[in-house]
Amino acid sequence: MIQIALQKNLIAANGDMLLDIDIKIKEGEFVTLYGDSGAGKTSILKMIAGLMPADNGLIKVRDKIWLDTKNNICLKTQQRRIGYVFQEYALFPNMTVKENLLFALEKGQDKQIITELIELIELGELKDRKPEMLSGGQKQRVALARALVRKPEILMLDEPLSALDHAMRSKLQDYILKVHKQLNLTTLLISHEMGEVLKMCDKVLVIEKGRITRYGNPIDVFTSKQVSGKFQFLGEIVEIEKEDIIYIVTVLIGANFVKIVADTSDIKTMKVGDKIVVASKAFNPLLQKIN
């Protein structure tokens, strides 16, 4: 069990904001911090990593205390066993892919893990290249592998995929899920993309203005009301077109577009860009085997 309680007065562009959270995370869980930019998500990760001091707080990982401001305990970043993947990769430009990973080794640690990680995220052919010779997706794979060398107790990913295009993003998500499961990690991901949250994580924390407003499994959190449609997806409206007396709404669900018929009364409250639930009864969809 990982317990994280943090308080900090953040000075933001639009005035001060009190960040105040108290969460418990089970080991092995994949948790997303979801929210608008400026809500305090990155600050939370940085405080967990010890890169930013908290005004008040308690961080307990298993039975080890990382931070306890009441008793003046604050482990240095170096003493906290974490993996951190930054949005802008933060690879060391003076080292090759392999050297970046080797740098992360602890004294006396078996080098075998480097070979394993390079294999796991399929970087074999690139291992002697310098970061400047890699694409964004490749860089982020290296950063992910590097974060795993120390066998972190918490893996933290700060919007790791936001600089990547759609196809690359989907592939990287698969890599992240793969390492999360194979290495039995406890993972914290910052994301503001609903599709990503739904695909990746077990739990989502919705953070608004420094506070957790909703917590739970993504589908429950994102669908404010429960509907008995078993065939249910979250999507984003891409286009609304009037055809005859009805409307055809194009919705992006994951990487797929679907078209849904709607009536004027439905459209009244909707516009392009809105996040919506697409629901149908379990009775309607047809199944067909593909060869």
Add this chain to the structure above:
Amino acid sequence: MNTLEGEIKSIHTNGSLSLIKIKVKELLFSALVVETPDTASYLKKGNSIKIIFKETEVIIGKGKEHPLSIPNKIVGHISMIEKGEILSKIIVNTLVGELIAIITSEVMNEMVLEVNEEVTIMIKTSEIMLSK
């Protein structure tokens, strides 16, 4: 989307399927869902609930008597017709409020439906969704 509010009168569960009877004003609707009171907390006798069904799933019949295998039948009067090229929209004033049906213009012309005419609206149990 047609939405009505009612109260759950009975729940008949078998395996993961449940047949729910919902009372809306004096009318009783039945809805078939792949949920049970165990999987969906809102399935509880006496709970108020919304029933939702799509306009395109609505069947319209002339007059009152229609011996069909559809349990959900509501009698009402057409209050408005909006004709389109392929599809037409019919708004029906019923006991439970205005309901919308979207049917093909072809069939509407064949049936010669007119404003103020008495019609029966029918929805299959499997087309009704429930929502809190």
Add this chain to the structure above:
Amino acid sequence: MDWQPLLLTFKLALVTTLLLLIIAIPLAYWLAYTKSRFKPILETLVSMPLVLPPTVLGFYLLVTFSPSSVLGGWLNNYFGIQFIFSFHGLVLASIIYSLPFMVHPIQAGFANINTTMIEASYVLGKSKITTLFKILIPNIKPSLLTGVVLAFAHTIGEFGVVLMIGGNIPGKTKVASIAIYDEVEALNYDTANSYSLILFAITFSILLVVYIVNGGYLKRFWK
């Protein structure tokens, strides 16, 4: 022509530059990352030699280290070190005089490094020292080169400070810039010209190398 002043000049520049490098890296690191209130004061002190007339600097060094002063006397009595009219004195004066030329580029180099790279190193469990040597220094090589060359070239060109604290002792403190002055005074324009030309050529070559290396020209043409 006497080669000794030239050799002395390069010996002085070399020693000064090496010592400066050792002093400037921690100093620049501190200046680049500190949030201390004293930072502006230290920054000002480091930059003073840029604007202060060299003779002022030389004068105060002379006063401070003269055997009749407290510090100068103490150093002389206990360590036998004399900074006045000696090579040690020249080195000390040159270090102070060229300090900003070494510190500023390195400080700018540190400041330009993306902080997430430093954080990434800490998160990987690496200490500040390891991060400095393995991550920061290798990634500010152009700044280091600029600092080294500017300090070296600037030391070659100094005159006022050297004259004040070192005097004009052949083989000991008589560097090229002073030799040129001497020769002109003695109306030996040819010798003065030789010294000048050599200094001109050398400083030109050094600076040219820096611009070629840091401008990435080598990479572009040697592929």
